[in-house]
Amino acid sequence: MPFGPDDWNAVLLTLKLAGTTTLLLLLFGTPIAWWLARTRSWLKGPVGAAVALPLVLPPTVLGFYLLVTLGPNGPIGQLTQSLGLGLLPFTFPGLVLASVLYSMPFVVQPLQQAFESLGERPLEAAATLRASPWDTFFSVALPLARPGFVTATILGFAHTVGEFGVVLMIGGNIPEKTRVVSVQIYDHVEALEYTQAHWLAGGMLVFSFLVLLALYGSKARSRHGY
Amino acid sequence: MATEMPNDDQAIRARFHIVYGEFSLAADLTLPGRGVTALFGHSGSGKTTLLRAIAGLERHPGAYLEVNGEVWQxxxxxxxxxxRPLGYVFQEASLFPHLSVEANLDxxxxxxAAAERRVDLAQAVELLGIGHLxxxxxxxxxxxxxxxxAIARALLASPRLLLMDEPLAALDGKRKAEILPYLTRLREELDIPVLYVTHSPDEVARLADHLVLLDNGQVAASGHLAETLARLDLPTAVSDDAGVVVEGLVAGHDAAYHLLALDFPGGRVQVAHGPESPGKRLRFQVRARDVSLSLSERDDSSILNRVPATVAAIADADTPAHVLVRLEAGGTPLLARITRRSRDQLQLQPGKSVWAQIKAVALLA
Structure with missing residues (x-):
């Protein structure tokens, strides 16, 4: 058996983290993307840049600031403590929060592009047919932006699965809590357990390839759709 | 569909002052609350801007808009x-691509609310001939x-005002000809006031009851179609294409010669056409360049249609060689484009009685 129980735990934890993160990002990223796509406010530039930061920042930098802010002396750390929630670093919820920030551009940007490419016309047509702005959002904008949601979901999930630096900084390496696959591979290599490292690394490789294949395949199909 | 009783509130009152950088539009219009009003002008004249403002798609502070007694702004x-209880037809159909035709219509x-539905699906589908789609x-x-x-979809929203923004402009000539009869039927069968933006004189002649001329953001004229087309002081008249549109009643058909007779207040015209049911209202167009004038009724001429008329006014035409003469034929305005030399030879001046010889009558049906 190439996978030990620790390996399985790491895989399950990774899937749970990526799933939770993607779900939260779709929930909170959609309004942010909609706002970015539609606003004429001067805040569009700064907010767009902030969302895109994880694309260029080393994960350790993001992780470092999160550690400081969420830690016992940081503003959010003090808040969570006073609310009786304890401290977030080195817990699963802390890891989710960090992943949400880290994977944000991979969800928000495809959604923003999808919303921008709709143009004004379908929304105006809906308004002339008695649909309120909320109604229009759900009955016209969301269905027309479906290809953007597929891309955002796949990229958000895959990118969270692949993170390492932020996890080490904010999550550490606690079995069944914060030890995800990428960290587990690192541990195997450190311990010179190359066989186990091969199995996990190979699994990641195949998974990533299949994800991208699905993504580009669906893009090719949607070009032939509407 | 319920038809509402006409009353004094049957009017559309619109007052807009719109400035976009260099462009400005000032309109203070009172339009009939029924029938088709054409907003006519060249591109850049502001007609689409005005239509979008009326739809509320653009928000312009300080404007006033009232539709048949209801204040919208x-x-x-x-x-x-x-x-706003309106329907809007865009230049491109703008159907929702993720929905079937039926779902689009719905x-x-x-x-x-059920009580607000005044057009039913079967009626709209039949009117536009889209049952098989x-x-x-x-x-x-x-x-x-x-x-x-797209037109059926707008109708099914049971609008109290239908706004159409050059609905035929994106189509080629053949497709235009395919849709025009549907628009004519719409005008005849539904009691919905329509504001119709176009730059096509042909569409104006076929569809409009009331004409608003927009020129560079200003309302150059607004009035009953026949009256406005015959105005000599407007840019529409001063062109090779000037002409009037007259509504006539079918009086009879001469099967031997294949001629349809139409009565209008100024007399009778005969036009090469198949039979139509007597009493039916048909529009015909008489271009200024197809009307010549004589001082006596010339029955030795091949020109079939001759009506007595009075010269109302004379104005310069598009070339120095021509003038435009506005005639009154039993209350119906006509235009004639003749040479300046003929004007002097016949000594034409306002008040003079003449015979208008109409060389060509185009039936708009």
């Missing part, structure tokens, strides 16, 4: 587009079919 109020209809997706339709679906 004034100093305090601004009804957002989705609360989009506005299902958002109305219901299950299709918009991308499987031709341009003309798409536009017919």
């Amino acid at each position: 004034d100093g305090e109020r601004f009804l957002p587009t989705h609360r 989009f506005g209809r299902k958002r109305l 219901l299950a299709r997706r918009p991308d499987k339709l031709s341009g003309g079919e798409r536009q017919r679906v």
Whole structure:
């Protein structure tokens, strides 16, 4: 058996983290993307840049600031403590929060592009047919932006699965809590357990390839759709 | 569909002052609350801007808009587009690509309270001839079919005002000809006031009852179609294409010569056409360049249609060699484009009685 129980735990934890993160990002990223796509406010530039930061920042930098802010002396750390929630670093919820920030551009940007490419016309047509702005959002904008949601979901999930630096900084390496696959591979290599490292690394490789294949395949199909 | 009793409130009052950088539009219009009003002008004249403002798609403070007794916008109020009981047909059909034709048609209809639905699906489908398309997706339709679906979709929202923004402009000549008869039927069968933006004189002649001429953001004229077309002081008249549109009643058909007789207040014209039911209203167009004038009735001429008329006014035409003469024939205005030399030879001046010889009558049906 190439996978030990620790390996399985790491895989399950990774899937749970990526799933939770993607779900939260779709929930909170959609309004942010909609706002970015539609606003004429001067805040569009700064907010767009902030969302895109994880694309260029080393994960350790993001992780470092999160550690400081969420830690016992940081503003959010003090808040969570006073609310009786304890401290977030080195817990699963802390890891989710960090992943949400880290994977944000991979969800928000495809959604923003999808919303921008709709143009004004379908929304105006809906308004002339008695649909309120909320109604229009759900009955016209969301269905027309479906290809953007597929891309955002796949990229958000895959990118969270692949993170390492932020996890080490904010999550550490606690079995069944914060030890995800990428960290587990690192541990195997450190311990010179190359066989186990091969199995996990190979699994990641195949998974990533299949994800991208699905993504580009669906893009090719949607070009032939509407 | 319920037809409302006409009353004094049957009017559309619109006052807009719109400035976009270099462009400005000033309009203070009172339009009939029934029938088709054409907003006519060249591109850049502001007609689409005005239509979008009336729809509430653009918000312009300080404007006033009242539609048949209901205020849609004034100093305090601004009804957002989705609360205005209107229908809007865009230049491109703008159907929702993720919905079938039937779901597109239902989009506005299902958002109305049952009591507000005054046009039913079967009626709209029949009127636009789209019954065989219901299950299709918009991308499987031709341009003309798409536009017919878009018109039906707007009608099914049971509008109290239908706004159409050059609905035929994106179509080629053949598709235009395919849709025009549907628009004519719409005008005849539904009692919905229409504001129709166009730069096509032909569409104006066929569809409009009232004409608003927009020129560079200003209202150059607004009035009854026949009256406005015959005005000599307007840029529409001063062109090779100047002409009037007259509504006539079918009086009879001469089967031997294949001629249809139409009565209008100024007399009778005969036009090469098949039989039509007597009493039916048909529009015909008489171009200024097809009307010549004589001082006596010339029955030795091949020109079939001769009506007595009085010269009302004379103005310069598009070339130095020609003048435009406005005639009154029993209350119907006509235009004649003749040479300046003929004017002097016949000593034409306002008040003079003449015979108008009409060389060509174009039936608009």
